[in-house]
Amino acid sequence: MRVMGIETSCDETAVSVIEAPAGTQPVGRILSNTVYSQLAEHRRFGGVVPEIAARAHLERIDGLVAQALDEAGVGLADLDGIAATGGPGLIGGVMVGVMTAKALAFAHDKPFIAVNHLEGHALSVRLTEPVAFPYLLLLVSGGHCQLLTVRGPGDFTRLGTTIDDAAGECFDKTAKLLGLGFPGGPAVEKAAVGGDPKRFALPRPMWRKPGCDFSFSGLKTAVRQTGEKLPAGDRQAVADLCASFQRTVGDVFADRCTNALGLAPSATLVVAGGVAANVYLRGRLEEVAASHGATLVAPPVRLCTDNGAMIAWAGAERLRLGQVDTLDFRPRPRWPLDPAAANRV
Known part of the structure; x- marks a missing residue:
């Protein structure tokens, strides 16, 4: 199973293609993992500026998609699904990633998976290590x-x-x-x-x-x-x-x-x-x-910071369970992993 992951929740524009094993087994293979860091754009402000981040995502996303496919040696037709961070995060950036993934999924008739950014981090260890639930x-x-x-x-x-x-x-x-x-x-x-x-x-x-x-x-x-x-x-x-x-x-x-x-x-x-x-x-x-x-x-240090591979892997984990999203999914600035706990705060 090959899945593309798009991550645009903060100040990294990232696209990756991963290969997941059949069934629900952990440990996949990263075919490509392209990241454009916006540090230069934000460093002089001492932090991330949402408007600058969103504009940088928009300017870079198409080129990174093409680069990720080229490095993976696959085309969009070879993918089994396209995942993108659907939240939480800076909403302007999240919208760029979600709309790009939706457009690709619609144009090439592929399943679209909206991934919680936190779930990407939470499941990323299973991309490289045989960690079993729970x-x-x-x-x-x-x-x-x-x-x-x-x-x-x-x-x-x-x-x-x-x-x-x-x-x-x-x-x-x-x-x-x-x-x-x-x-x-x-x-x-x-x-x-x-x-x-x-x-x-x-x-x-x-x-x-x-x-x-x-x-x-x-x-x-x-x-x-x-x-x-x-x-x-x-x-x-x-x-x-x-x-x-x-x-x-x-x-x-x-x-x-x-x-x-x-x-x-x-x-x-x-x-x-x-x-x-x-x-x-x-x-x-x-x-x-x-x-x-x-x-x-x-996870390896390179997968601790924001990256597309963790989104692709989380997308693959969901796709194997049939957990896909429709194209009317709405990006979310907030998205708790445990809604019940969030309601108790």
């Missing part, structure tokens, strides 16, 4: 921070979420406050190398409290207040603060995942999303998983 997932990105039980496509139970800001957003804001550039995650991780993680005592929101919810707004405030007191030009102090910040986030992740594994025991702990690319945080989560007799599994 598993516990820590989904951490610039806009989301959740703990969920994953039983299959469209079948999620949310155990906890952030009550204010996402972990990735906290990384971005820390990098901006310290003048490290954008995007913040890689910048903070790089700056933390050689830093003293014990120099600054930062607050650990929700630490040792019941449940699995997160909070990062207080940590952001503490980083700002601490950063304002640092001597100008003291690069070691910046490294120490980044290392202390990273350690604090690791403490919070470890504490929340410990609670989640107690509430919903699982043999597998999966971490996905952009923040999952952080090597230090992966190490902390490996310790937590091992202490509960579980195994930590994460």
Whole structure:
């Protein structure tokens, strides 16, 4: 089964073609995975500008579709389905991807699959690793921070979420406050190398409290207040603060995942999303998983950030179950994985 995936929810325009095995088995093959990063367009603003992002998607999408097909060595007639991120995300960008996928599906009589962007991250590990359902997932990105039980496509139970800001957003804001550039995650991780993680005592929101919810707004405030007191030009102090910040986030992740594994025991702990690319945080989560007799599994770093391959794979998982969409699907700026949990917030 060959499926094209289109991802345009934020600041990456991405198109991929993957090949999925028959049945419902994990581990597929990436035939192409083209990505145009808009970092240059947004860096001078210190963050993503929705209008600029939408325009860049519109300008690049057709060329990336052609490139993905060429690199995969297939034509549109060879595809079994066309998937696109249907939300959540910046609605202008989501509309570009959805309308492109609809047009291709209609013109070539192919099934159209609208994929929840978060489900793309949630299922991406099964594209490269033989992970069986169910598993516990820590989904951490610039806009989301959740703990969920994953039983299959469209079948999620949310155990906890952030009550204010996402972990990735906290990384971005820390990098901006310290003048490290954008995007913040890689910048903070790089700056933390050689830093003293014990120099600054930062607050650990929700630490040792019941449940699995997160909070990062207080940590952001503490980083700002601490950063304002640092001597100008003291690069070691910046490294120490980044290392202390990273350690604090690791403490919070470890504490929340410990609670989640107690509430919903699982043999597998999966971490996905952009923040999952952080090597230090992966190490902390490996310790937590091992202490509960579980195994930590994460997608390759290139599949942690937004990409078309994860959308194509999620589309293939749904297509194998007959979960396709009609062409009147409406793009969604918000789309919770567990609607029941969203209604309880």
